[in-house]
Amino acid sequence: MYLTVRDATKTYGTFTALDRVSIEIEKGEFVCLLGPSGCGKTTLLRLIAGLTDLDGGEITLEGATLSDLPARKRDFGIVFQSYSLFPNMSVAENIGYGLKIRGISAKEIAARVTELLELVKLPQMADKLPGQLSGGQQQRIALARAIAVDPRVLLLDEPLSALDAKVRATLRDEIRQVQRSLEIPTLMVTHDQEEALALADKIICMNHGIVVQAGTPEDLYHRPATRFVAEFMGSSNLLATEEVARHFPDLLATYPADKKAYLACIRPEQIAIKPAENGVATVQNISFLGNLQRLELDCPAGPLLVEIHGRSPCRTGDSVELSISTEACTWVLDDAEQTETTPA
């Protein structure tokens, strides 16, 4: 294991920002910390960077503890949401700053800066000041600045959140490409599940200062462990066990053996419908989303959301038959009460 965080704890007064959080990052891995605002993900990133002190627990890199090491000695690269380029330095000076601190010769720095500018596809910008660049360009330079020193770990704190949709998508792909080619272990904080799904080798989903679930994007989407993860990662239909027993008894085959409170989670695209006279459900509303249609159904088990690729076979008011395969149903722990009682 390359980077390990064990039982990290951080409190601010009576507020517990992180409660014994443990995570691991392997060499070359791209890990996303995903969660709503206030879940502790940024705190965790700052602890790893050394910008905030731990209250408890330990962070180790290749087996050596980082706890006593200030941020400037950790050899990490960091990119902030707010770009945070040094406004008084040119693009080249910004990128070369970490190398200058390390006492690298001006000639070597210049060569490396040119190389990095090529890498982030801004070769002409060396002499510009940060204020002359667009947001997307500034963030690319910030990325180049972070990787210039060949960091042991790359930390990205919501690097795409301040950018508009189109730039965000391009830069997202470029970050992934650069990370893959340099194989820098990377930890990115985001609240955007789509971003996390597209980028990460592993997603760590957090809420209220604890890790709710960690796994591959496929795991988290198709096999969410709790109601929180199911709702946070895309849309889902969550049905109470009694309703499932009454209306879709076949699905109970996979019901977990323990006695905890579970809900059935069925993703909207995994429900098949076909128009039928006297079907169990009625189409209440159809939203046209271009490549897909979102149907709101009224069925005895409660309202259901269904997504269909291409043309909808039915219209508002039609009655339809439903079919849900056993594999489409995941049983998730109902952590909703905990969500409501714990202050955000």
Place this chain on the structure above:
Amino acid sequence: MSSIGQTTRPPLQRSPLRRSLDGDRLLTLACVGLPLIGLILFFAYPMVIVFLRSITVGDSYGIGNYTEVLGSAGFWRATRHSLTMGGATTVLSVFLGFIIAQGLYRCAFRGKWLIRSIIVLPLLAPSLVQALGLIFLLGRNGVISRALGVEIEIYGFWGLLIANTLYALPQAVMIIGAALVLLDARTYEAAEVMGASPWRQFRDLTLPAARFGILNAAFVCFTITITDFGNAAVIGGDYSVLATEIYSQVVGQRNFNMGAVVGIMLLLPTVISYSIERQAMKRQQAGQSTGQVAYQPSFAPLRDITMAAVSLVICAGIVAVIGIVVYASFVTLWPYNMSLSFKHYNITLAGGYSSLWMTIVVSLAAAVGGTVAVFLLGLGLRRLPQAIAQPIQILAAMPAAVPGMVLGLAYILTFNSTATPLYLLYGTAALIAIVNFYHYHTQGFLTVMTGFRQLPPALEEAAGSLGAGLGRTARDIVAPFIAPMLVSVFFFLFMRSMVTLSAVVFLTTPKLSVAAVTIMRLDDAGLTSQAAAFSTCVMAVVCVAVLSMKVTMALMGRRSRSKGAV
């Protein structure tokens, strides 16, 4: 892409020291520690001494001095005069200041730059210049009195009121203007659409929004009036006020303990006024919202021509008072031989121009040392936990509540005593530079803190993650970022040190004097024209400083003109 070189990595350094002994932590402690020691030694400690001296009776402590002072008719007269003068000046300067600010920010007419430039003139001269100017205009031999053939008694209440008002006016305009400029154009557009007349808009929107600004301006004007010494000394005549009372107790009667008592009494109203002012400022800042649209007044002939005329009349008054001093300095023998000459620039008082050069050196020292000190303090405070930073911030903001006279008195009591090695500083130019810096510590400190608040923490964190220590971050990232603030603090300290009188009046010696004190002595000696000549020299130096500041700011602005928001 794989061409990105894998530089050979040194093995991960384990810091041999505990984090608490990390070099940066020591540096942080030094950054806060040195200015803090300065604040304690040169502000808190002298203030304690002045208080102790006020309760020293013979060899023990007691309230005897207070009962004696409170029982004397002279003290009550001076207090009554100070409060009356403070109140009258406040009303007048806030009223006039509001008119000018309203004209500048809520009306449309040309030539506002002229009004802006003229209005700050009184800040560029020692406060006694207003008094001198009034004497040349309205005194027994004044231009106006002679032209009208009337005898005006300018020494006393009316002369002092006008001089103080001119001195307080720039502050009133700036503070009220800052409040008016914050008003959101959208609210006025909404009111307009709802059918509110301009008068209603003024009454229902402008006045309520500006009330904290007005309140703030009132307290500032009141404080500077009751603490000012220069005008009262030159034009007050028999109208004794607390500031002149302290001076006569200390310099006239060598009665230090009594001076200390009057100083403590003068401290009461200024401390109260200052704390209310700080609260008002917080309320005003809290009322601000983001995304406002600046108000663009359109031309309304009746309103704008009236406002422009009134503003110009006030400005003409300021120009007349200051201009006559410059003019009089060249007149051969006022008022009998009005031909021009440089005769009065040959200063006959002992020392001649030496005090001017000394003042420039002292002001430069105060400006350099002070700018470095507040920068270090701000830099260090950012890295301390709030619980420790908060009390230091409060201490750093306290000197503004202390009148210059009281601080100067505290210094003479502290440093002219052989009880501590600090005695070595007494009578040196260094001590005058120090008293000037601590006299204006609050304004410099708050300006730098404003700069630090605008500095995104992420910039320092990014530098830290790239391997930069505190020293390097301060030099490469922080200092360039807040450079404009540092420049304005530097020039502010320089200019105030050039013209201040109240704090230094006790600390000058026959061998070591400063410009404002020399002007006062020349005036005392009846060499009014030479006092005018010396004042003109001081104003010339300060004007050069103002121009240098403008040029520096412009150059810095050009260098970073293209830098956008980060």
